[in-house]
Amino acid sequence: MxxxxxxxxxxxxxxxxxxxxxxxxxxxxxxxxxxxxxxxxxxxxxxxxxxxxxxxxxxxxxxxxxxxxxxxxxxxxxxxxxxxxxxxxxxxxxxxxxxxxxxxxxxxxxxxxxxxxxxxxxxxxxxxxxxxxxxxxxxxxxxxxxxxxxxxxxxxxxxxxxxxxxxxxxxxxxxxxxxxxxxxxxxxxxxxxxxxxxxGLGFAIVFGLACGFGIAVAFRRAYVPEYMKVPVLFTVLLGCFAVSETLLHESGLLAVTLMGVVVANAKLQxxxxxxxxxxxxxxxxxxxxxxxxxxxxxxxxxxxxxxxxxxxxxxxxxxxxxxxxxxxxxxxxxxxxxxxxxxxxxxxxxxxxxxxxxxxxxxxxxxxxxxxxxxxxxxxxxxxxxxxxxxxxxxxxxxLGLSGSGAAGVIIVGGSRWTTALGEAVDRAGVPVLVADPNHVNLRLARTAGLPTFMGDILSEAAEDRLEWVGYQTVVAATDNDAYNTLVATDLGPEFGRNQTYQVQREKSEIANYTLPTTLGGMQFGPEKTRRALDDMIEEGWTFRVTKLSEEFTFEDWRNRRPDAHVIAYVPAGEGPVFVRKDEQVKATAGVQIISMLPPGTLEGEASKKRPHLPDDLPDRAGAGERKGETPKDKGNQPAKS
CATH class of the missing domain: 1.20.1530 (Na+/H+ antiporter like fold)
Known part of the structure; x- marks a missing residue:
């Protein structure tokens, strides 16, 4: 057989x-x-x-x-x-x-x-x-x-x-x-x-437009309950196609295309x-x-x-x-x-x-x-x-000189001391970064640091039109409003991927009425701290550090030198950052950059000690202005400001 x-x-x-x-x-x-x-x-x-x-x-x-x-x-x-x-x-x-x-x-x-x-x-x-x-x-x-x-x-x-x-x-x-x-x-x-x-062609045009307008009116006036809107849309779509096809072969394709145009322009909620x-x-x-x-x-x-x-x-x-x-x-x-x-x-x-x-x-x-x-x-x-x-x-x-950065960018939602420091660290790792906030005052530090910013709601139509979304693959929701962070992560999750949508730790509430569902929002990362607590850490002297691993300097070596550091993310060569909560989540191979937060006084303490077994040029890189003599920020790698 x-x-x-x-x-x-x-x-x-x-x-x-x-x-x-x-x-x-x-x-x-x-x-x-x-x-x-x-x-x-x-x-x-x-x-x-x-x-x-x-x-x-x-x-x-x-x-x-x-x-x-x-x-x-x-x-x-x-x-x-x-x-x-x-x-x-x-x-x-x-x-x-x-x-x-x-x-x-x-x-x-x-x-x-x-x-x-x-x-x-x-x-x-x-x-x-x-x-x-x-x-x-x-x-x-x-x-x-x-x-x-x-x-x-x-x-x-x-x-x-x-x-x-x-x-x-x-x-x-x-x-x-x-x-x-x-x-x-x-x-x-x-x-x-x-x-x-x-x-036949005229009927297809009129019928397709009529079906689209009918759907728009029915949905806008609540003639159809929410749970039935998708089934009703699908049924009307099939009916529009079938009726037009019966009268003139292949005109159904024209009718349903026009129906889609009408629905797209109806501004339905x-x-x-x-x-x-x-x-x-x-x-x-x-x-x-x-x-x-x-x-x-x-x-x-x-x-x-x-x-x-x-x-x-x-x-x-x-x-x-x-x-x-x-x-x-x-x-x-x-x-x-x-x-x-x-x-x-x-x-x-x-x-x-x-x-x-x-x-x-x-x-x-x-x-x-x-x-x-x-x-x-x-x-x-x-x-x-x-x-x-x-x-x-x-x-x-x-x-042709038309290529952007080699790594996919990060959108940080919320302007503050901590998000500005995080944005500087991501930028030093060679990754495009954008800080967004509807309040221009919150973006003052980011602008002073030279980071690209967007003043407005990241979920607004203006953001959809003005931002080059294709240049970003990661979103970090880090405002001081847990509900808004959850909304941003939930809304943008399907676009960026749930595994590329993050938010800071939520405030723990003893009152059930104020507790947000755990099924909503983005992934947690870094230290289990709220945005306010993270800002306090910056005030206390915590600093961001970018460290590049190599065959000679492995992640284990870095962890031995930085036992108290918090790993925020790691950046594979030529890719965007991956935010993590634990060391076990880090895929630490040669060429990977580690973005971390160091406790107060770590850099000063190392500078005062003599370590003959360590090279003079440490693999860690701090931001411009953190310490005299540290590697400055590469201005030529800055993406264009919004």
């Missing part, structure tokens, strides 16, 4: 669904652990269990449910894209971002279609549909690349916001082009077909919960769709990709993308180096593959043979661009 036959007998629809979920989510988790693009691992997983081994064949194991499943999943993905397009983000965007959207999107559509026609050899109709999808540069791919590359603020914002804003625009372009192709191939009479197309829903749903659906599309490929189709596919990929990367970006940003005031970086960076992501696979099947069913090449070409383009830009974005940015 062959492997394919055994798999066909053993694989039930339930097993198939479980396998898709395990492969999709497992690939994303493994990519996170290995710091690799998730899309590459999902591609490999789908190809291995699909055409390579025959263990899983979606058409065989899922059957007729596969096509509607992918259609609904893509509809939800496009709804998520629509929810990222809000007027505030667009109006506050820089001139370069607006040019990339309003000029770059249609120009990218045109150049991509030309590349598909002349390089890949596709007919103009297929090229027009596929070219619209190629506007999408993949926000789910750009974000991890930016976190790794650590670009300066402006080029990072150009790439990030272009990806977010062009995501729904590319989907709309593909839908409109596809509707035009449908009219040409399915209408017996052009006039009647054109009228039907216009009416429940928007955060809805945003969490769309993020979680999108991760699951993107994983599932990608595995299904990869597993459904066959080597006969992939074998049709010859040298023209390579020519197509090269023309997109080296001609279409640079031409689009350089033309869009001409005379925009964006420096030439930043234009070059953006022009040579255009990774495509999961949405491109999912939507391309769907439209490819539709085009093929209409008699356009080139539709069979859309899916394989999309896979080839995504794999090539993700791998290429994943390995070249950082070096290219450094070569």
């Amino acid at each position: 062959s492997v394919e036959t055994a798999a066909a007998e053993a694989m039930t629809p339930i097993m198939a669904f479980a396998l898709v979920g395990a492969l999709g989510v497992g690939s994303q988790w493994l990519a996170w652990r290995l710091r690799l693009p998730a899309i590459v691992l999902m591609l490999a997983a789908g190809l291995i269990v699909g055409p390579a081994t025959g263990i899983f064949d979606p058409s065989r194991d899922i059957g007729p449910l596969m096509s509607p499943m992918i259609s609904v999943a893509v509809a939800i993905i496009l709804f998520e894209g629509g929810m990222t397009l809000n007027k505030r983000s667009l109006s506050d965007a820089a001139t370069g971002v607006r040019r990339l959207v309003f000029i770059g999107a249609p120009l990218g559509w045109l150049t991509s279609a030309i590349a598909l026609h002349y390089a890949a050899g596709l007919d103009w109709e297929t090229s027009a549909v596929f070219g619209g999808i190629m506007i999408v540069t993949g926000p789910t791919v750009i974000a991890p690349l930016l976190r790794t590359a650590r670009l300066q603020k402006r080029p990072a914002n150009l790439l990030q916001w272009e990806a977010i804003l062009n995501d729904p625009i590319g989907a709309l372009a593909a839908v409109l082009a596809f509707e035009f192709v449908v009219v040409r191939h399915s209408a017996a009479e052009a006039d009647g077909a054109t009228l039907g197309f216009i009416l 429940s928007y955060e919960e809805l945003r969490r829903f769309k993020e979680h749903a999108t991760i699951l659906l993107v994983s599932g769709v990608f595995i299904l599309l990869a597993a459904n490929l066959d080597f006969d189709t992939l074998a049709r990709l010859d040298w023209t596919a390579l020519l197509f990929i090269l023309s997109v990367i080296l001609i279409a993308r640079p031409l689009t970006v350089m033309t869009s940003l001409a005379f925009s005031g964006v420096p030439i180096k930043e234009r070059v970086l953006v022009a040579l960076t255009g990774p495509r992501g999961v949405v491109l593959v999912a939507v391309a696979g769907l439209f490819g099947e539709r085009l093929q069913s209409m008699g356009l043979e080139d539709g069979a090449l859309v899916g394989p070409l999309a896979f080839a383009l995504v794999a090539a661009t993700v791998v290429l830009h994943g390995f070249t974005l950082g070096p290219l940015a450094r070569a």
Whole structure:
């Protein structure tokens, strides 16, 4: 019995669904652990269990449910894209971002279609549909690349916001082009077909907007209880898609995208919960769709990709993308180096593959043979661009002088003596730091110390718009208000990760009414002291110290010399700090820097003692002004002030 036959007998629809979920989510988790693009691992997983081994064949194991499943999943993905397009983000965007959207999107559509026609050899109709999808540069791919590359603020914002804003625009372009192709191939009479197309398209637009406004009104007027808002949103989304699809094929994608745009601009108080829903749903659906599309490929189709596919990929990367970006940003005031970086960076992501696979099947069913090449070409383009830009974005940015600090930054919420001293220590370790506080008086010490500051609520819309969040990976909530610290850590935890969100020790209350739940807030670190107690320690003479370990000077050596010191964090080479509570949590290898607090008089006591067995240049480093002769702060390593 062959492997394919055994798999066909053993694989039930339930097993198939479980396998898709395990492969999709497992690939994303493994990519996170290995710091690799998730899309590459999902591609490999789908190809291995699909055409390579025959263990899983979606058409065989899922059957007729596969096509509607992918259609609904893509509809939800496009709804998520629509929810990222809000007027505030667009109006506050820089001139370069607006040019990339309003000029770059249609120009990218045109150049991509030309590349598909002349390089890949596709007919103009297929090229027009596929070219619209190629506007999408993949926000789910750009974000991890930016976190790794650590670009300066402006080029990072150009790439990030272009990806977010062009995501729904590319989907709309593909839908409109596809509707035009449908009219040409399915209408017996052009006039009647054109009228039907216009009416169907008009209904999709009106119905999508109406569904969005209806959700906004119902949620704002409390017609729907809180616990039912996500289920109601999901049900209305499916209904909007189904009704529009019934009247005009594929118009449902346009309707749900517009519905998402309306919900994004409605300023609903429940928007955060809805945003969490769309993020979680999108991760699951993107994983599932990608595995299904990869597993459904066959080597006969992939074998049709010859040298023209390579020519197509090269023309997109080296001609279409640079031409689009350089033309869009001409005379925009964006420096030439930043234009070059953006022009040579255009990774495509999961949405491109999912939507391309769907439209490819539709085009093929209409008699356009080139539709069979859309899916394989999309896979080839995504794999090539993700791998290429994943390995070249950082070096290219450094070569152009557009790379930020090598380590991910830290946001310290709350200005005080202790947070200022902590910020100075983090800065001396070569890590960007930002001190935020809504009270300008509390930031006086941080400004005097030369630390970048943000005056305002870290949870405000102003902070979301003005701060370069991609440059930070850790948040330390250290105000004198336990409730606010807990709110900050709880709200930012999903964005930064619970293991990268910290807060100082809470005040212990004997009254149950004032005790905050332990399930809320961030992780504890350092000495078990409240913020006020930590400020008192600075007043008593405690100082921060940064020590770099080596093969000769290990963590055990440091602890023997500093038995009374409190370890606050350790900084691996080229990475951000990890805050800890105990010595056992420190991964002390050579090159790691230890940030610690020393008791009063430690440095003076060491200076007065003669230790011939110790080198003159101690591995510890104190801040400028702590002691005469200590290593000064490196001003050239300061990040730009807010």
